[in-house]
Amino acid sequence: MDRNQHVRAEEMLQYVCECLGKHRESFFLREAWERRGEVNEELKRYEGALKYYGTALRDYRAYAKCPRAPVTDEHECRVLCGMGRCSAAIGDDDGALEYYGAALKMAQAQNEFSADVAGIVVHLSNVRYAQGFLKAALTDYTSALKIYAADGDEAKQAVALCCIGNVHRCQGEYDKALARYSEAVRLEEAASPGTLSIAATYHSIGLTHLGRGAFSEAEQWLRKALALRVRLALGGVEEAASNVGLGNLQVAQGKGAEGLVLLRLALATRQKASPGRMEEAECHYCIGVALAQGKDPAAGAAFDAANALVARAANGGQPPEIQFWERMFAGKGAPPRRAGGAAPGAEPASVLRDIPANVQTGFDVMCKKHRNGARCKLCRKSGASVEDCCRDHHVDIIEPLTGKYKGWDYRPGIGCK
Numbered sequence: 062m063d064r065n066q067h068v069r070a071e072e073m074l075q076y077v078c079e080c081l082g083k084h085r086e087s088f089f090l091r092e093a094w095e096r097r098g099e100v101n102e103e104l105k106r107y108e109g110a111l112k113y114y115g116t117a118l119r120d121y122r123a124y125a126k127c128p129r130a131p132v133t134d135e136h137e138c139r140v141l142c143g144m145g146r147c148s149a150a151i152g153d154d155d156g157a158l159e160y161y162g163a164a165l166k167m168a169q170a171q172n173e174f175s176a177d178v179a180g181i182v183v184h185l186s187n188v189r190y191a192q193g194f195l196k197a198a199l200t201d202y203t204s205a206l207k208i209y210a211a212d213g214d215e216a217k218q219a220v221a222l223c224c225i226g227n228v229h230r231c232q233g234e235y236d237k238a239l240a241r242y243s244e245a246v247r248l249e250e251a252a253s254p255g256t257l258s259i260a261a262t263y264h265s266i267g268l269t270h271l272g273r274g275a276f277s278e279a280e281q282w283l284r285k286a287l288a289l290r291v292r293l294a295l296g297g298v299e300e301a302a303s304n305v306g307l308g309n310l311q312v313a314q315g316k317g318a319e320g321l322v323l324l325r326l327a328l329a330t331r332q333k334a335s336p337g338r339m340e341e342a343e344c345h346y347c348i349g350v351a352l353a354q355g356k357d358p359a360a361g362a363a364f365d366a367a368n369a370l371v372a373r374a375a376n377g378g379q380p381p382e383i384q385f386w387e388r389m390f391a392g393k394g395a396p397p398r399r400a401g402g403a404a405p406g407a408e409p410a411s412v413l414r415d416i417p418a419n420v421q422t423g424f425d426v427m428c429k430k431h432r433n434g435a436r437c438k439l440c441r442k443s444g445a446s447v448e449d450c451c452r453d454h455h456v457d458i459i460e461p462l463t464g465k466y467k468g469w470d471y472r473p474g475i476g477c478k
Contacts, residue, residue, distance in 0.1 A: 094120065095136075098143055105334065107147040114144045138167045142181060149188050152338060161185040165412060176217070179208035182412055183221060189409065190228065191339065193381060197408045199228045204411065216258075219248040223262050230265065231381035233388055235273045242266045257299070260289040264306060271310055272389050283307050298334045301327040309347055309386065317354040324348045339380045342370035346383050350390050438466060 094117035101110035118140045141164035148156035165181045172178065182205045190198040206221035226241035242262055249259045267282030287303035308323030328344035335341070349363030371380065431451035438457055440450040458468050 092117075095140055095143075098140070098147075102143060102147055102150075105150070107150045110147045111144055114140050114147065118144070138164045138177070138181075141167075142184065145184060145188075149184075149191070150335070150338075154188050154192055157188045158185065161188070162412075174208050174211075176208060176212045176214060179205040179212075179217070179221075183224060185412060186224065190224070190381060193384070194408050195228050195232060195381065197411065199225060200411045202228065215248045216252045219245040219252070219262070220258065222248070223258075223265060226265060226269075227381075230269050230272065231385045233272070235269050238269045239266065242269065255289065255293075257290075257293060260286045260293070260299070263289065264302060268306055268385070271306070271313065272385065274313075276310060276314055279310055280307070283310065297330040301330040301334075301340075304330075305344060305347060308351070309389075312347070312351045312354060313389065315354070317351045321348065321351045324351060337370060339370070339382070342367045342380065343382050343386070345370070347386060350386065 094113050098110045098114035098117060101107075101113060118137060121136050121140065141160045145157045145160035145164065148154075148160060161181055161184055165178065165185065168175065168178045168181055182201050186198040186201040186205070189201070202221055202224045206218060206225065209217040209221055222241045222245040226238045226245065229235070229238035229241065242265055245262050246259065246266075249256070249262060253259075263282050263286035267279045267286060270276075270279035270282060283303060283306045287300065287307070290299040290303060293299075304323040304327040308320040308327065311317070311320035311323065324344060324347050328341065328348065331338070331340045331344055345363050345367035349360045349367065352360035352363055367383070371383070431447050434447060436445070436447055436450040437455040439445075440447075440455055457466060459466060
């Protein structure tokens with residue numbers, strides 16, 4: 062949905078909540094609060110989303126105590142992940158880690174090495190990555206990748222591979238990063254070509270070549286990412302990321318004036334969309350580098366603005382992206398970064414124990430159709446799990462010409478392998 066559709070959806074959900082508010086016992090009211098949280102999150106109204114998610118969580122927990130209530134741990138886990146995403150988006154890393162930790166505990170109680178667990182681990186590791194705990198993030202990204210590989214989910218494998226590549230890039234291990242990104246591109250282009258995820262991978266490949274000093278390759282990949290983002294009409298925030306990369310490419314080639322135009326454009330977009338975030342600090346820092354290249358005294362103010370944002374951040378550490386730019390611009394006219402925020406402390410422990418070689422993810426015995434979440438109409442109606450539907454070889458019978466549903470049957474060898 063585009064932004065206008067999300068706004069209309071929020072207005073409709075507000076009306077639904079007002080109507081259902083007269084019937085506090087209604088399960089649909091809890092779901093309406095959750096949907097409002099999701100819509101506000103899509104609109105980047107993170108504080109509002111947190112409020113609605115919190116209301117849904119409170120009501121789910123209260124409703125779960127009622128006899129025969131259709132509330133499961135899945136509902137609560139889903140809401141906790143939403144709260145984690147919103148907390149991370151506003152820079153509340155401690156809150157994000159608390160919500161993700163609670164969701165992870167619930168998911169692990171069902172299956173320690175399920176795809177759901179891997180998804181939460183990736184979100185949690187994103188927060189660790191943003192805090193500068195690269196070693197801990199790398200360990201858990203790798204664990205999630207193993208689970209996705211056992212599950213056979215190539216799209217999610219690509220996500221984990223990109224995350225691993227980002228860690229290697231920020232550590233200056235460019236060859237390792239490119240190897241991971243290449244694997245991700247191969248999987249993404251086969252599973253879902255022309256998506257935002259692939260654009261982000263193209264962008265990361267461009268930054269890696271930029272870090273290596275391969276400017277021609279860097280421009281090729283950065284412009285490829287920008288073209289896809291423009292074609293998908295994803296808004297200014299995504300294009301701002303491309304402008305930062307292309308602006309820094311100009312600066313690295315000694316074209317500070319051209320780079321400043323793109324960097325200031327990106328800063329204006331980010332300040333409007335999400336002021337006070339690390340993305341804004343990144344823009345200020347890179348503008349400072351460009352100004353310093355031309356010996357402009359305003360460079361100091363740009364560095365101060367970046368440091369002030371970093372010092373205000375929940376983690377108090379130095380964002381990996383700024384570490385990357387500092388390494389790339391070292392000795393190229395950028396003054397040393399002034400102290401702003403404490404360095405990250407000791408690396409946190411992994412959130413997963415070592416994964417056994419014969420890990421059972423809960424989906425290993427399922428056919429591709431059921432592994433993708435499909436259930437027959439009977440199981441959807443009864444609430445039976447996807448695993449049960451696959452184990453019993455349930456398939457829907459569809460009229461070939463009309464597409465009408467005619468019932469279900471046991472059909473091993475057709476619905477399941």
